[in-house]
Amino acid sequence: MMPYGSLVEYLLSGQFVCEVTAPEMHQKLAQDDVRNVIDEYLRPLNRRVAQSEDGAVYFLAWNELTPEIREQLKQQFSTTMHALLPLLDWMQIVQESLGKDGTIAPGDTIKLHEFVQKTEDHQGLRQRFGQLAADKFFNSQAEQLDAQAKTVFKRLKEHGYLTQPHADRQYYIATGKVDYLIELVRFIKDEENLPVEESSTQEELWS
Amino acid sequence: MSSGLQNQKMLELGGERLKLLGNHAELLMDAYIRGEFDEAAVGERVLQKLIQARILWRPDDAYGLKLRPQIANMIAGLIADESRRQAHADVSGELDRIEATAISYTEAQHKGNYSYADLQLQLLTEAVYDLTGQFEEAIDSLWQRLNSHFGFVASLTDKIRENELAHKQIHRLLEGLELVRVDEMITLAGTSSELRKLLVVYLNQKLSVHHASLLAVQERMTELLTRFRAQQERSLLVAGMAAYLRQHPDFEPGDYSWRASLPDLLNQAKPLVPAVSVAIDRATDAEAMAELVNETPVRPTRIKRLQEVRTKPTAIAHGETAALQVKQERLKQDVESFYLSVLAAGKGKPVRALDYLAQQGLDWDGEIWLYQVISEYQGLPIEERKLFRLTYSETPMSYFNQVQLVKDIELQFMADGAQ
Numbered sequence: 001m002m003p004y005g006s007l008v009e010y011l012l013s014g015q016f017v018c019e020v021t022a023p024e025m026h027q028k029l030a031q032d033d034v035r036n037v038i039d040e041y042l043r044p045l046n047r048r049v050a051q052s053e054d055g056a057v058y059f060l061a062w063n064e065l066t067p068e069i070r071e072q073l074k075q076q077f078s079t080t081m082h083a084l085l086p087l088l089d090w091m092q093i094v095q096e097s098l099g100k101d102g103t104i105a106p107g108d109t110i111k112l113h114e115f116v117q118k119t120e121d122h123q124g125l126r127q128r129f130g131q132l133a134a135d136k137f138f139n140s141q142a143e144q145l146d147a148q149a150k151t152v153f154k155r156l157k158e159h160g161y162l163t164q165p166h167a168d169r170q171y172y173i174a175t176g177k178v179d180y181l182i183e184l185v186r187f188i189k190d191e192e193n194l195p196v197e198e199s200s201t202q203e204e205l206w207s
Numbered sequence: 208m209s210s211g212l213q214n215q216k217m218l219e220l221g222g223e224r225l226k227l228l229g230n231h232a233e234l235l236m237d238a239y240i241r242g243e244f245d246e247a248a249v250g251e252r253v254l255q256k257l258i259q260a261r262i263l264w265r266p267d268d269a270y271g272l273k274l275r276p277q278i279a280n281m282i283a284g285l286i287a288d289e290s291r292r293q294a295h296a297d298v299s300g301e302l303d304r305i306e307a308t309a310i311s312y313t314e315a316q317h318k319g320n321y322s323y324a325d326l327q328l329q330l331l332t333e334a335v336y337d338l339t340g341q342f343e344e345a346i347d348s349l350w351q352r353l354n355s356h357f358g359f360v361a362s363l364t365d366k367i368r369e370n371e372l373a374h375k376q377i378h379r380l381l382e383g384l385e386l387v388r389v390d391e392m393i394t395l396a397g398t399s400s401e402l403r404k405l406l407v408v409y410l411n412q413k414l415s416v417h418h419a420s421l422l423a424v425q426e427r428m429t430e431l432l433t434r435f436r437a438q439q440e441r442s443l444l445v446a447g448m449a450a451y452l453r454q455h456p457d458f459e460p461g462d463y464s465w466r467a468s469l470p471d472l473l474n475q476a477k478p479l480v481p482a483v484s485v486a487i488d489r490a491t492d493a494e495a496m497a498e499l500v501n502e503t504p505v506r507p508t509r510i511k512r513l514q515e516v517r518t519k520p521t522a523i524a525h526g527e528t529a530a531l532q533v534k535q536e537r538l539k540q541d542v543e544s545f546y547l548s549v550l551a552a553g554k555g556k557p558v559r560a561l562d563y564l565a566q567q568g569l570d571w572d573g574e575i576w577l578y579q580v581i582s583e584y585q586g587l588p589i590e591e592r593k594l595f596r597l598t599y600s601e602t603p604m605s606y607f608n609q610v611q612l613v614k615d616i617e618l619q620f621m622a623d624g625a626q
């Protein structure tokens with residue numbers, strides 16, 4: 001029997017493994033020899049274990065890139081690009097609404113109730129969130145903030161950016177995929193030489 | 208005698224002034240918070256008293272009355288107000304005092320003036336405690352700031368600024384600690400065991416502990432600063448990219464997928480769900496499978512049907528009628544198996560009824576078979592019927608007769624109930 005059967009199955013299903021979603025699996029994948037065994041096992045399926053820059057998330061990447069696969073990756077990337085602005089918007093709204101110092105990071109807890117309450121009290125945020133919820137990516141038809149928030153958070157859970165430890169309790173924890181997204185943003189910024197400031201000299205513009 | 212009198216005077220004056228602080232505690236705290244004393248709240252006489260007692264002062268005629276810095280600092284220390292608490296580390300001044308007092312003590316000892324020597328020793332002890340106490344206070348303040356993540360300021364940029372200030376303070380404290388030299392203290396203590404205890408053993412021990420704490424707090428401060436910076440960088444990146452995308456709605460990044468070396472970030476394999484079905488081709492699994500089947504919950508409609516069968520009186524059949532009934536029942540069972548095989552084929556995969564008939568080697572007449580498949584479909588409850596899609600393959604009877612004949616039937620399983 002394959003020693004890491006459930007781990008392999010989890011990875012194959014397209015999941016990202018991070019410390020928040022699956023701490024035990026994450027710990028295993030942090031070991032070189034475990035990754036080697038799994039890579040060997042996955043070779044006939046043309047897959048291998050890939051990781052983000054700092055090893056915060058593990059996922060499966062193609063081993064060899066055929067033209068068909070490249071075409072598929074291109075489409076996948078384009079889908080991600082379309083979701084990028086709504087995701088970034090959401091991150092900003094959450095940060096502002098909950099009065100956090102920084103952008104949401106893996107392990108951060110968001111209580112839906114608290115988020116709704118704080119957003120409700122703030123006309124500007126309320127409006128921005130309403131627009132965001134109606135975006136194609138979230139696609140909420142609801143008028144009520146509460147229902148909009150539920151849809152948005154559910155969608156984020158489906159996409160792996162959040163996990164919900166208890167199905168019946170409305171609180172969510174950000175996963176390592178949030179970091180993955182930030183890394184992607186940084187990559188695009190560097191590749192395209194976008195005039196997006198990362199240094200603190202421009203901070204007054206945003207505050 | 209005169210020193211006793213002096214002490215008595217100090218006691219009275221100090222007590223009086225401390226009471227003054229207590230009597231106007233709320234107004235003074237208000238001045239601490241607002242930065243200015245409310246002169247209208249008290250009479251002129253009280254005001255003069257407070258100024259005389261060196262509690263309030265007027266730095267400039269244009270400004271109102273303020274708390275003297277020592278008083279403000281004392282309050283900050285009392286309530287651990289990290290935004291105002293100041294740590295002074297004027298070590299060289301303290302060291303000069305310690306040195307002078309130690310020499311004066313030694314001289315008094317030599318001269319045999321023991322009561323004066325005792326007084327000097329008391330002053331010296333206080334000086335040493337003051338020095339170590341200063342470091343203790345400063346270090347405590349630094350830890351408080353660190354543990355609260357500089358919670359006393361609101362924005363991240365302010366936190367970074369505060370952290371940088373704390374770094375400078377740690378630096379100054381460490382420099383101050385270096386001014387205290389053990390060899391000098393040993394020389395200063397000479398042969399006196401009292402001085403040795405105080406200057407060499409106590410001071411040294413304390414200061415080395417402080418040194419270690421300062422290094423620890425410095426390390427943690429650096430970690431926190433790095434984290435603050437990373438947080439800030441992330442926020443700016445997210446805000447910056449969002450702003451850019453909003454300003455350039457048509458922005459299309461390059462096509463990275465054709466690069467010779469594709470970064471892992473963009474190389475995400477398609478999900479693959481390993482599907483498994485119940486298999487009964489291994490004898491050893493038979494028992495486990497049987498258990499599984501037993502555990503499978505029976506659908507309510509099925510239960511109802513079973514109950515109907517049980518409660519219905521069975522007509523006793525004879526001869527040909529009985530044979531016919533058996534045949535009819537077998538046909539029904541075979542059609543049910545056909546439906547199950549459609550389910551097994553999976554969602555959206557059509558199965559042709561006649562193909563199935565041939566594959567299974569069943570000896571039913573094609574037309575009867577098709578007829579039973581249709582009637583079974585129509586016999587399903589509506590919600591279950593939605594799960595299947597029945598398609599007729601029809602052909603006209605002949606060129607002249609447009610009556611459509613059903614040649615075959617395709618049955619498809621639609622999991623979501625779409626028609």
